[in-house]
Amino acid sequence: MQFFGGSEISPSPPTPTTTTGNNAHMIYIFNRNGVCLLYREWNRPLHTLNPQQDHKLMFGLLFSLKSLASKMDPTSADKGNLGVPQLPGQGCSFHSFRTNTYKLSFMETPSGIKFILVTNPRTSDLRETLKYIYNLYVEYVAKNPLYTPGTPIRCGLFNTAVDQYVRSI
Amino acid sequence: MAAIYSLYIINKSGGLIFYKDYGSKGRMDTNDSLRVASLWHSMHAISQQLSPINGCSGIELLEADTFDLHCFQSLTGTKFFVVCETGTQHMEALLKVIYELYTDYVLKNPFYEMEMPIRCELFDINLTQVVQKDRVALLGR
Numbered sequence: 001m002q003f004f005g006g007s008e009i010s011p012s013p014p015t016p017t018t019t020t021g022n023n024a025h026m027i028y029i030f031n032r033n034g035v036c037l038l039y040r041e042w043n044r045p046l047h048t049l050n051p052q053q054d055h056k057l058m059f060g061l062l063f064s065l066k067s068l069a070s071k072m073d074p075t076s077a078d079k080g081n082l083g084v085p086q087l088p089g090q091g092c093s094f095h096s097f098r099t100n101t102y103k104l105s106f107m108e109t110p111s112g113i114k115f116i117l118v119t120n121p122r123t124s125d126l127r128e129t130l131k132y133i134y135n136l137y138v139e140y141v142a143k144n145p146l147y148t149p150g151t152p153i154r155c156g157l158f159n160t161a162v163d164q165y166v167r168s169i
Numbered sequence: 170m171a172a173i174y175s176l177y178i179i180n181k182s183g184g185l186i187f188y189k190d191y192g193s194k195g196r197m198d199t200n201d202s203l204r205v206a207s208l209w210h211s212m213h214a215i216s217q218q219l220s221p222i223n224g225c226s227g228i229e230l231l232e233a234d235t236f237d238l239h240c241f242q243s244l245t246g247t248k249f250f251v252v253c254e255t256g257t258q259h260m261e262a263l264l265k266v267i268y269e270l271y272t273d274y275v276l277k278n279p280f281y282e283m284e285m286p287i288r289c290e291l292f293d294i295n296l297t298q299v300v301q302k303d304r305v306a307l308l309g310r
Contacts, residue, residue, distance in 0.1 A: 025222075041221075044221040045221065045223070046221055046222055057215060057218060057219060061215045061219065064211075065212055067208075069233040069234075071197075072205060072236070073233070074192075074195075074235070074236055075235045076194060076235075077195040092233050092234045092236070093233060093234060094232060096232045097216070097228050097230060097231040098228070099216055099227055099229055100224070101220050101221075101224060101225040102220055102221055102222060102225070
């Protein structure tokens with residue numbers, strides 16, 4: 001239900017309808033075990049915690065929010081118990097949340113790779129954007145013979161491609 | 170304004186003081202609603218820690234596949250949140266109305282103890298009226 005069927009798997013840019021300019025603050029990519037594969041920031045005036053704590057807190061927040069969304073789902077009769085890890089695709093998952101200072105968009109792939117994009121709160125739905133970034137990941141990281149899955153991403157081309165794309169949102 | 174699935178009110182320490190279900194499928198028993206409320210309270214606080222910009226006041230809207238969750242936090246830390254259908258408009262206005270009912274019928278009630286579960290008949294009656302009005306206005310049921 002939440003996985004992308006029918007969209008083209010080629011990195012042709014979709015046209016998200018957001019305000020132009022530097023919208024995005026930072027991006028996180030986690031794998032299913034909580035390892036932070038990528039963290040890039042473009043505009044982050046406030047650092048509350050050191051990077052390790054920040055990554056762990058972000059992963060923990062997302063894990064708990066997914067669990068909460070699955071439990072609170074008003075359209076499904078059988079809800080799992082809180083705290084039981086949900087498989088990707090099982091149960092209802094959230095795709096974004098907004099506060100007064102930022103908007104966080106989230107996407108999880110069937111393999112458990114989580115993409116998180118933090119932008120300004122007025123941004124519209126970024127699910128297509130995250131799918132495009134996933135396509136970039138597939139092209140530049142997953143297909144890279146020198147990349148070991150489960151380790152932090154050190155692909156210059158991927159970083160450049162993401163920076164360039166995010167700047168155009 | 171449209172029909173909501175459920176309403177939760179939590180006190181400033183994260184304890185659930187009011188929960189009303191308006192038609193979600195599947196039962197959520199008392200323990201579960203307590204856990205969900207505390208979980209939300211913690212998530213609300215953590216989201217403030219992760220903000221890239223100063224002055225974050227916590228999650229106002231959570232969008233999921235099948236529902237949206239709107240949250241309003243008063244100046245005293247009491248949080249009101251509603252679970253509704255995706256894309257429902259004007260939930261902020263509804264939350265403000267519910268906050269007004271809370272101040273009128275709960276806080277001004279001399280027998281109500283702060284931070285305790287809400288057991289005020291007038292609050293229940295007026296709340297049902299407000300929600301019913303919304304439901305009839307948009308959905309005709």
